[in-house]
Amino acid sequence: xxxxVLQRVLQLIPTLILISIVSFTIIQLPPGDxxxxxxxxxxxxxxxxxEAEIEALEEHYGLNQPGYIQYIKWITNFVQGDxxxxxxxxxxxxxxxxxxxxxxxxxxxxxxxxxxxxxIPIGIxxxxxxxxxxxxxxxxxxxxxLATPNFLxxxxxxxxxxxxxxxxxxxLFSIEYLDAPWSVAKIWDMLKHMWLPVVIVGTSGTAGTIRxxxxxxxxxxxxxxxxxxxxxxxxxxxxxxxxxxxxxxxPILSTIGWQLPQIVSGTVLVALVLxxxxxxxxxxxxxxxxxxxxxxxxILILSSLTLIGTLxxxxxxxxxxxxxxxxxxxxx
Amino acid sequence: xxxQPNDSLLEVxxxxxxxxMAEGVAKAVDSTTFSIGRGKVLGVVGESGCGKSVTARxxxxxxxxPGHTVDGEILYSRADETGQTTSVxxxxxxxxxxxxxxxxxxxxxxxxxxxxxxxxxxxxxxxxITENIxxxxxxxxxxxxxxxxxxxQQVHIPLAEQRMGAFAHQLSGGMCQRVMIAMxxxxxxxxLIADEPTTALDVTTEAQILELMQGLQAELDMAIMFITxxxxxxxxxxxxxxxxxxGKIVERGAAADIFRDPKHPYTIxxxxxxxxxxxxxxxxxxIRGVVPDPYSTLNGCPFHPRCAxxxxxxxxxxxxxxxxxxDGREVRCLLYTEHATQESPQLAEESSHQ
Numbered sequence: 001x002x003x004x005v006l007q008r009v010l011q012l013i014p015t016l017i018l019i020s021i022v023s024f025t026i027i028q029l030p031p032g033d034x035x036x037x038x039x040x041x042x043x044x045x046x047x048x049x050x051e052a053e054i055e056a057l058e059e060h061y062g063l064n065q066p067g068y069i070q071y072i073k074w075i076t077n078f079v080q081g082d083x084x085x086x087x088x089x090x091x092x093x094x095x096x097x098x099x100x101x102x103x104x105x106x107x108x109x110x111x112x113x114x115x116x117x118x119x120i121p122i123g124i125x126x127x128x129x130x131x132x133x134x135x136x137x138x139x140x141x142x143x144x145x146l147a148t149p150n151f152l153x154x155x156x157x158x159x160x161x162x163x164x165x166x167x168x169x170x171x172l173f174s175i176e177y178l179d180a181p182w183s184v185a186k187i188w189d190m191l192k193h194m195w196l197p198v199v200i201v202g203t204s205g206t207a208g209t210i211r212x213x214x215x216x217x218x219x220x221x222x223x224x225x226x227x228x229x230x231x232x233x234x235x236x237x238x239x240x241x242x243x244x245x246x247x248x249x250x251p252i253l254s255t256i257g258w259q260l261p262q263i264v265s266g267t268v269l270v271a272l273v274l275x276x277x278x279x280x281x282x283x284x285x286x287x288x289x290x291x292x293x294x295x296x297x298x299i300l301i302l303s304s305l306t307l308i309g310t311l312x313x314x315x316x317x318x319x320x321x322x323x324x325x326x327x328x329x330x331x332x
Numbered sequence: 333x334x335x336q337p338n339d340s341l342l343e344v345x346x347x348x349x350x351x352x353m354a355e356g357v358a359k360a361v362d363s364t365t366f367s368i369g370r371g372k373v374l375g376v377v378g379e380s381g382c383g384k385s386v387t388a389r390x391x392x393x394x395x396x397x398p399g400h401t402v403d404g405e406i407l408y409s410r411a412d413e414t415g416q417t418t419s420v421x422x423x424x425x426x427x428x429x430x431x432x433x434x435x436x437x438x439x440x441x442x443x444x445x446x447x448x449x450x451x452x453x454x455x456x457x458x459x460x461i462t463e464n465i466x467x468x469x470x471x472x473x474x475x476x477x478x479x480x481x482x483x484x485q486q487v488h489i490p491l492a493e494q495r496m497g498a499f500a501h502q503l504s505g506g507m508c509q510r511v512m513i514a515m516x517x518x519x520x521x522x523x524l525i526a527d528e529p530t531t532a533l534d535v536t537t538e539a540q541i542l543e544l545m546q547g548l549q550a551e552l553d554m555a556i557m558f559i560t561x562x563x564x565x566x567x568x569x570x571x572x573x574x575x576x577x578x579g580k581i582v583e584r585g586a587a588a589d590i591f592r593d594p595k596h597p598y599t600i601x602x603x604x605x606x607x608x609x610x611x612x613x614x615x616x617x618x619i620r621g622v623v624p625d626p627y628s629t630l631n632g633c634p635f636h637p638r639c640a641x642x643x644x645x646x647x648x649x650x651x652x653x654x655x656x657x658x659d660g661r662e663v664r665c666l667l668y669t670e671h672a673t674q675e676s677p678q679l680a681e682e683s684s685h686q
């Protein structure tokens with residue numbers, strides 16, 4: 001088991017290097033750079049910018065150097081914990097991202113928790129009572145959940161909140177806590193605000209996971225080992241939980257890896273609509289203005305989180321499924 | 333509950349298990365009657381889909397929807413608290429109730445066709461065996477573990493203690509079936525239902541498993557209902573044989589009698605389709621036609637479209653009922669009734685000696 005974990009961790013390194021190169025390159029792919037965008041914006045506003053000024057700007061941001069030099073400079077600083085300067089905000093990327101990243105992670109965590117807490121029991125129930133009215137109801141609700149775009153849900157909830165409950169559905173904090181230092185009261189305030197975006201972002205994930213859980217449980221319910229367990233004289237309920245559900249959970253665990261990026265990217269639009277101080281709106285703005293270091297750093301961090309998510313789900317899977325754990329030296 | 337004077341352990345009477353499908357009602361088991369004596373081996377033979385496995389699951393009360401046991405009696409003799417033998421109709425017990433659950437796995441246990449798939453992929457085999465013991469016997473977990481190790485030794489698993497911690501995928505198919513047998517026998521059942529236990533195994537392993545089962549059967553004095561489509565295995569194992577066709581038992585009797593002198597045309601055809609060492613044949617004999625689909629409603633005898641001795645106007649109109657022959661044999665065929673006399677003098681002569 002320890003070898004397996006170590007091996008998986010080592011495999012992360014080349015992947016991360018590749019991702020950093022790709023994310024850096026992709027942001028540079030569109031014609032022009034931050035300075036061109038900036039100058040174009042100034043020109044549109046009727047301001048003249050001289051050649052010398054442009055060169056000075058490029059010099060200032062290091063954009064006059066070839067791409068690979070920029071990359072090497074950025075990545076060397078990055079591993080030392082300095083993610084460079086945001087052109088647009090004119091502030092260090094570290095300070096810009098810090099709190100937003102934490103909030104994003106907290107929100108992702110709660111969203112995952114919400115998705116699994118809802119989807120797993122419903123999926124099991126739908127499978128065990130296949131074709132019952134309840135199964136059909138959940139299937140129907142599930143498809144609606146899958147088909148409704150998150151941002152639309154967010155708008156609907158905001159409308160309902162403002163119209164009927166006189167509540168402000170936007171943001172993660174009440175005004176009095178907005179700039180307050182962290183305290184128990186602030187965390188409580190955040191949690192009170194967070195459930196709504198969590199539900200909105202988690203809806204499609206929940207709907208999808210219900211389908212997966214239902215399908216895998218149905219699959220497992222028909223396996224011979226379930227019949228063996230039944231033939232022992234076990235009670236049907238505990239037997240279902242101990243055998244087929246236990247096995248059906250494996251694919252769910254292995255999807256944590258790709259649930260995470262889905263949640264993070266799913267929050268972008270919702271975060272814009274609901275005005276959430278997460279990474280989503282920041283990333284969106286950074287990409288729009290070709291804010292090189294900010295965008296690349298955020299993409300690299302989010303991809304790393306995804307990879308870590310995958311790693312965690314792989315380790316969990318190996319932990320619960322002996323067939324994977326002993327895969328390399330299966331004996332017959 | 334009535335006091336059961338005779339020595340039969342299980343008496344199945346007119347069992348009907350039907351599957352209610354969108355395509356219609358499939359009568360997987362259609363008025364099947366047989367009995368299993370204490371400590372005897374009954375071989376149940378038939379082609380795929382003839383209702384062998386559904387019969388077994390009906391006895392275990394494990395038929396899953398859309399299947400339902402709609403009629404019949406399954407009288408099971410068991411000792412009550414006072415030591416008196418009483419008989420219980422298993423069909424009268426709630427399928428998931430406490431009494432049925434204590435019989436299932438404790439007094440009647442079952443092993444299956446695919447040994448590896450029949451073991452949980454994520455639980456250690458030792459835990460799966462001790463689970464069964466703890467469920468039916470008043471022992472502590474550590475005692476149960478000792479019983480489990482002892483059972484693994486009884487089924488000749490080497491290094492039994494270490495194997496307790498193994499997972500199904502680490503064992504060979506034969507080993508998995510041994511584990512299944514150890515699990516099924518861990519509570520000393522009165523009846524073991526073996527649903528094609530050697531079909532998925534290679535011939536050498538099959539022979540070992542059969543030998544093991546015979547040894548344990550004699551040792552533990554339990555009855556076995558041995559389901560198979562392999563007539564050779566039945567000849568080897570069974571005291572009595574029941575031949576099933578389309579949900580009905582068409583012939584039953586002592587194994588020796590049936591192999592020496594089969595009565596039903598289907599049994600005759602089955603035996604003729606076996607390869608034989610003493611005759612060189614270019615082609616194996618087959619039974620013409622295929623098993624009709626279970627939703628069809630055939631008039632008369634269900635075997636008549638494929639029967640070599642079918643009597644037009646008789647077999648396609650009258651549903652044959654079980655007919656008792658000498659030596660406690662029974663056959664469900666119109667050739668052994670008065671209908672046969674006018675149609676086929678040769679067969680009438682054959683049946684006249686009854």
